[in-house]
Amino acid sequence: ETGVTQSPTHLIKTRGQQVTLRCSSQSGHNTVSWYQQALGQGPQFIFQYYREEENGRGNFPPRFSGLQFPNYSSELNVNALELDDSALYLCASREQNTGELFFGEGSRLTVL
Amino acid sequence: GENVEQHPSTLSVQEGDSAVIKCTYSDSASNYFPWYKQELGKGPQLIIDIRSNVGEKKDQRIAVTLNKTAKHFSLHITETQPEDSAVYFCAAREGSYNAGNMLTFGGGTRLMVKP
Numbered sequence: 001e002t003g004v005t006q007s008p009t010h011l012i013k014t015r016g017q018q019v020t021l022r023c024s025s026q027s028g029h030n031t032v033s034w035y036q037q038a039l040g041q042g043p044q045f046i047f048q049y050y051r052e053e054e055n056g057r058g059n060f061p062p063r064f065s066g067l068q069f070p071n072y073s074s075e076l077n078v079n080a081l082e083l084d085d086s087a088l089y090l091c092a093s094r095e096q097n098t099g100e101l102f103f104g105e106g107s108r109l110t111v112l
Numbered sequence: 113g114e115n116v117e118q119h120p121s122t123l124s125v126q127e128g129d130s131a132v133i134k135c136t137y138s139d140s141a142s143n144y145f146p147w148y149k150q151e152l153g154k155g156p157q158l159i160i161d162i163r164s165n166v167g168e169k170k171d172q173r174i175a176v177t178l179n180k181t182a183k184h185f186s187l188h189i190t191e192t193q194p195e196d197s198a199v200y201f202c203a204a205r206e207g208s209y210n211a212g213n214m215l216t217f218g219g220g221t222r223l224m225v226k227p
Contacts, residue, residue, distance in 0.1 A: 006155075
């Protein structure tokens with residue numbers, strides 16, 4: 001049990017639509033990040049948030065955006081969905097003292 | 113940026129045998145190397161990690177070794193059990209504050225332990 005919960009677990013969208021994925025991390029884990037995991041591949045870093053501000057981003061376009069809230073929850077928003085956005089989206093929070101990264105179970109997005 | 117290569121992509125062993133998974137990384141600034149186990153339909157679970165000031169770390173049946181000079185690190189699982197069957201990922205992270213949560217993952221190894 002990592003203490004990181006994500007919702008929804010599965011969802012289906014069509015091309016061009018927008019999606020919001022949600023994550024709740026442990027109290028005290030004030031750094032959260034999002035990863036995209038395509039089928040059969042390792043997770044790829046999308047961005048991270050610290051104290052409600054984005055402070056690191058991977059190679060993803062601006063239509064991927066996020067928010068972090070004071071209650072240790074966060075959101076990943078994806079606009080103008082494309083077929084290639086179909087993947088497992090993982091939220092991870094960082095333990096402050098050890099730097100260990102703990103992942104949620106993910107939200108599996110299918111874009112038709 | 114960092115690039116992590118992982119081998120083999122699949123590994124099949126008999127129950128009780130040992131399994132070894134190897135990774136190489138490209139960025140000499142990386143100083144944190146975790147290993148994750150991912151079961152079907154679940155998120156990655158941290159199983160062991162190592163920092164660059166240590167050459168080896170062991171936790172029961174699992175051990176990780178790090179060779180900074182050669183930029184490679186390995187996961188060793190002894191006395192494998194069927195429940196060890198899963199996909200294993202290595203990862204690397206640069207040590208600067210701004211690196212934060214940015215892990216670069218290898219492509220994964222599907223480990224199958226045959227009873």
